[in-house]
Amino acid sequence: MLHEPADLGARAARGRLPEGLEPVVSTPEPADARRTRDALFVRPPPAPTAARDAIGLFTGPRADRIRACGADGCHLLFVDTAGPGRRRWCGTEHCGKPREGARAPGTQGP
Structure with missing residues (x-):
């Protein structure tokens, strides 16, 4: 999990950093890393779904x-x-209603 700066630092240290390079992580960076991870890997992108539905x-x-x-x-x-x-x-609520009234005058009531 990425809750504390140390969590992100430990994850970075397990990555492919050169020997002797220690990551320094500030307080807001775990939240930024979670948002980036979620945007890239957790949620399915909506565009392919919409394209598939349109096809x-x-x-x-x-x-x-x-x-x-x-x-x-x-x-x-x-x-x-x-x-x-x-x-x-x-839809009749926006596009059809005015035309229906204009097409049939006197049908709206007194």
Whole structure:
């Protein structure tokens, strides 16, 4: 474990330091070493996972249902899971709602 400066010093001493070279470790360095170790070795990198998922989506059984949002200024893609496959917007709460109201005037109430 890397909790104290002595822990990091002992680990460095077991490494490939030249004979007679003694590492000097300050108090904040074990925390820095833990963060570096965790970033490199403990957590899986997210980018390969996202890339693998994207490849699976674009080559999978729903690839023909991937659509670009039809709203002006929206650049999102979505998977059209509606039965007939005629969805035009990524979501009605932002992109579809204003258009639905404009498309059908008088349907919002008095």
